[in-house]
Amino acid sequence: MRLLIVGRLDGQLTAATRIAIDKGAAVVHADSIDTALKTLRGGRGADLIMIDVALPIAALISALEAERIHVPVVACGTATDARAAVAAIRAGAKEYIPLPPDAELIAAILAAVADETRDFIVRDDAMAFVVKLADQVAASEASILVTGESGTGKEVLARHVHGKSGRAGKAFVSVNCAAIPEHLLESELFGHEKGAFTGAVARRIGKFEEATGGTLLLDEISEMDVRLQAKLLRAIQERVIDRIGGGKPVPVDIRIIATSNRNLGEAVRAGTFREDLLYRLNVVNLKIPPLRERPADVVALAEHFARKYAVINGIEPRGIAEEAKRELIASRWPGNVRELENTMHRAVLLATGPEIGVEAIRSPDGGRLDATVESRTRDAASAAAMTAEAVTRALVGRTVADVERDLILDTLDHCLGNRTHAARILGISIRTLRNKLNEYTAGGLEVPQPGESRIAAA
Structure with missing residues (x-):
């Protein structure tokens, strides 16, 4: 977990930093928004930004969006500063942490961002077999595909492989392909050059370069757009990447681990996943059995x-x-x-x-x-x-499109606007869900945003 703290390191913010380090986070400090952006562009990267509420949070979030940098932001400030807390959330901060800091609150936020448990406990023979295979191939340079249902511990096993490999002392960088919008994912992976698009005010190093020497985890790779899969395939084959707007290839030295909770063979047959990319990724398949x-x-x-x-x-x-x-x-x-x-x-x-x-x-x-x-x-x-x-009688007289729309919106409402969770429940890709929601929005319907219900959205 890489944490970037933005603001003056004095008083309670220093205490928050110590707590985060004690909870296992790798902490980098930037005293201003400009310094923070330079840190992110330069390849040091972050999984979470914690910023002093006194700084212009809206300006930071606007800059991140303009430069296609995908990283959640939480604000922190004195517990009595309710007006600043509300302003921070409205500006786009995901959470507000009151100061003085509470150790367990910070731990909970770090865990929520990581969205995984690091507890690696194995007693059952079925799981022990998978771990034995993981240990056997960890020292190799082979790409690994980790499959299994959601919540089985795919990222935990991927980190275990990295820890057992010769790259253990280098970076482990994780990218959730399902959580990052399509138009941001290419820049997130490969970076961009200054002037590559509106808002690209400087060169930005992507996750491939951040992970050089270490391991890059492509989480839920089945959600990646087919067009981007072609660029990924070249990066794996040639060990070079092209930054957006770049004029020459950039060499990289990484080990790829990918995860999926879907059957990629079926995705290949459906035309949503490249067969040649599957072959490249699936040199070794670690299939985690469900907990049951x-x-x-x-x-x-x-x-x-x-x-x-x-x-x-x-x-x-x-x-x-x-x-x-x-x-x-x-x-x-x-x-x-x-x-x-x-x-x-x-x-x-x-x-x-x-x-x-x-x-x-x-x-x-x-x-x-x-x-x-x-x-x-x-x-x-x-x-x-x-x-x-x-149920059948209630559906008589309604079109399939109407029934589908209500099912999608009701599921999204149930998930409080969380599109990744809604897509999993519906059994569709996040890309398909986004396209449907765009259709509904264009038709004048209110679509819940993350953290909202349909009632709140209306």
């Missing part, structure tokens, strides 16, 4: 998360009752490790006895996770049979 197929990992991870969140919340650590363990193993865990972590955090807070009992293992809406897989399947089938006719 790793029962030994379920218990080990649950115990780990129980200890972790007991410490974080100042609660005496407790064991997990045998009945609760059986409950956890019986669950399907569609959200995999990420869902299990949230469940155990909730359980730590809800448990009242000497152990974490089955009554504390609850779903986000407060419901019990006390049914076996078989009983849940039967219940779901029964409910589906009872409601199928009613």
Whole structure:
């Protein structure tokens, strides 16, 4: 996690810096917005910017957008400065951190930006086999494709491979291809020269050059536009990249690891992914099994998360009752490790006895996770049979386009405007979702923005 702090390093901002370093962040300081932009252009990069609320945040965000630099911004300032906090959010800051800093709040924001858990715990033979293969190929220079459902720990395994490789002492740079808009991704990867487009006021080093000597992780590569895939293929084959607007190739020395939660073979057949690029990336495939197929990992991870969140919340650590363990193993865990972590955090807070009992293992809406897989399947089938006719009747007389529109907007509303999550639920690519939403916006419909509901958007 690379953190760029912008502002004067005195008082509470210095304390925030120390906390971030203690939480594992690599921190770089810039005393002004101009210095921060020079740092980002120069190839040092950042996964998150933390800026003093007293500085012109709107100017920073406008400059980032103009130069096609994709990095989230959070503001920080005194807890009593509510007006400045509101202005920062309106200017485009993702969060506001009150000062003096709270260690766990900063840790939570760093974790949210990373969007992953670094806890690498393996007990089940199915996962141990994958890790053994990863260890075997880590020392090579081969490109690796890590596949598996969302939340299984693909980035964690990618970092493990990097740590076991000869490049461990160099940079590990991660790019989420699904989270970065298409028109920004090319500049994010390859950089650009001064004057390459409106707003390109200076040369900017991209992620390929940032990662030189180390490892570049292309997360959710299936979401990358086909046209950009051609440029990526050349970079992998020739070990050179072309900055946007550049006149000569730039050599790079990196190891590529890519991840996908989709079947790339099907994407090739659908024409959304290049077959030659798949061959280049898939020299070694590390396929992570879903958590429901790793029962030994379920218990080990649950115990780990129980200890972790007991410490974080100042609660005496407790064991997990045998009945609760059986409950956890019986669950399907569609959200995999990420869902299990949230469940155990909730359980730590809800448990009242000497152990974490089955009554504390609850779903986000407060419901019990006390049914076996078989009983849940039967219940779901029964409910589906009872409601199928009613649903069908409700759709009669409506066009397919109308039904599709309402489904997309309702799902986006459910995800509070998070397009990546909505696309995963809908089973479509983020690019397809963006195109649909652009159509709806052009037609005069209000589309929720990140953090909004349809009611708020309206």
